Amino acid sequence: MAFFLVVFVVTFGLCILSTALFRWNDIVYSKKGLPPGTMGWPIFGETTQFLKQGPSFMKNQRARYGNFFKSHLLGSLTIVSMDPELNGYILTNESKGLVPGYPQSMLDILGKCNIAAVHGASHKHMRGAILSLISSSMIRDQMLPKIDEFMRSHLSNWEDNVIDIQEKTKQMAFLSSLKQIAGFASSSIAEIMLGFSKLVLGTISLPINLPTTNYHCGFQARKYFVSLLRKLIEDRRASKEIQQDMLGFMMNEEANRYKLTDEEIIDQIITILYSGYETVSTTSMMAVKYLHDHPTALEELRKEHLAIREKKRPEDPIDYNDYKAMRFTRAVILETSRLATVVNGVLRKTTQDMELNGKSVWDKSRVR
Numbered sequence: 456m457a458f459f460l461v462v463f464v465v466t467f468g469l470c471i472l473s474t475a476l477f478r479w480n481d482i483v484y485s486k487k488g489l490p491p492g493t494m495g496w497p498i499f500g501e502t503t504q505f506l507k508q509g510p511s512f513m514k515n516q517r518a519r520y521g522n523f524f525k526s527h528l529l530g531s532l533t534i535v536s537m538d539p540e541l542n543g544y545i546l547t548n549e550s551k552g553l554v555p556g557y558p559q560s561m562l563d564i565l566g567k568c569n570i571a572a573v574h575g576a577s578h579k580h581m582r583g584a585i586l587s588l589i590s591s592s593m594i595r596d597q598m599l600p601k602i603d604e605f606m607r608s609h610l611s612n613w614e615d616n617v618i619d620i621q622e623k624t625k626q627m628a629f630l631s632s633l634k635q636i637a638g639f640a641s642s643s644i645a646e647i648m649l650g651f652s653k654l655v656l657g658t659i660s661l662p663i664n665l666p667t668t669n670y671h672c673g674f675q676a677r678k679y680f681v682s683l684l685r686k687l688i689e690d691r692r693a694s695k696e697i698q699q700d701m702l703g704f705m706m707n708e709e710a711n712r713y714k715l716t717d718e719e720i721i722d723q724i725i726t727i728l729y730s731g732y733e734t735v736s737t738t739s740m741m742a743v744k745y746l747h748d749h750p751t752a753l754e755e756l757r758k759e760h761l762a763i764r765e766k767k768r769p770e771d772p773i774d775y776n777d778y779k780a781m782r783f784t785r786a787v788i789l790e791t792s793r794l795a796t797v798v799n800g801v802l803r804k805t806t807q808d809m810e811l812n813g814k815s816v817w818d819k820s821r822v823r
């Protein structure tokens with residue numbers, strides 16, 4: 456009898472504790488005016504469901520609560536807006552109480568100088584520094600020849616083989632960026648790619664620094680990249696040779712009017728690698744899929760490219776004029792970007808209470 460009583464009390468106690476824990480976030484974040492939604496467990500919130508279910512999580516919550524709901528994701532109170540009016544307002548009112556608001560894990564792993572972590576004048580400076588890397592002369596003289604050379608070698612052994620396009624487009628995005636950024640031709644590419652995939656995983660995780668967490672592994676991967684890049688910068692400085700790549704341009708104090716410290720350079724490089732990875736690989740993969748699904752478009756694309764190649768010898772590279780002549784190809788890229796929507800949203804943080812049409816933007820009655 457005593458045993459059953461203990462089991463009953465323990466079970467009852469656990470039920471009360473779980474209910475209290477489950478309600479904890481709801482109570483802590485029960486600020487007036489927040490939209491409806493669920494907040495999940497303390498610290499974890501609804502992160503596990505969000506990461507496991509992906510877009511279905513958003514669809515389910517939208518079906519329950521409408522275009523505008525609250526949640527607790529990646530360690531922060533989050534308000535998801537699929538409300539076009541509010542989204543328009545947010546995107547046109549940058550700097551008036553709204554700043555980029557990426558998760559803590561992303562800020563920690565991409566570095567405190569990365570463009571998403573800095574605001575105001577520093578953000579403008581970093582944006583200028585990054586944009587100067589992709590000026591039209593840079594694209595024409597540096598990027599295009601390197602992409603041409605890289606793609607020839609990347610595609611060289613595809614014939615008669617079964618190709619995993621998802622894997623190949625990921626390699627393509629990562630290795631071609633690495634070549635543009637720091638002319639890497641390292642023997643440890645496999646190790647670098649593995650480190651990078653850990654870094655990416657860590658940026659979309661709960662910021663809990665325990666040995667087995669994705670955040671911890673991502674942070675270790677960041678340390679690896681920082682030491683790799685620091686060594687590269689030191690070696691280049693010692694050799695006094697100016698390399699024709701993005702790192703070379705950032706380090707070149709005479710040609711580059713955006714003076715960056717080594718720490719800033721390292722964070723920008725990690726950010727550029729990161730920003731161009733999933734976006735470019737997924738867009739390229741989807742372009743292959745859509746072209747496969749639309750043979751007439753594929754035929755048109757082939758015609759355009761064969762017409763350009765006809766005027767060249769096989770070893771001649773594609774030049775800027777050829778690129779400009781690819782009208783149909785550029786339309787395919789644009790349409791793929793539109794259809795594939797590889798970026799599902801942007802994240803912003805409010806620094807003050809905000810009003811729209813005379814009401815707090817969080818006011819439920821404001822939302823249709």
Ligand code: HEM
Pocket residue numbers: 555570571582585726727728730731732734735738792797798801802
């Ligand atoms: C299909 C390819 C791409 C797509 C769809 C894409 C999409 C986006 C979007 C939606 C944003 C805005 C994020 C926000 O406002 O919070 C953004 C910002 C950014 N992207 Fe991309 N991107 C692509 C490729 C790249 C590449 C290749 C790079 C690297 C060179 C890059 C670097 C950046 C940077 C540095 C920012 C931050 C700009 C700022 O805060 O001022 N992106 N991108």
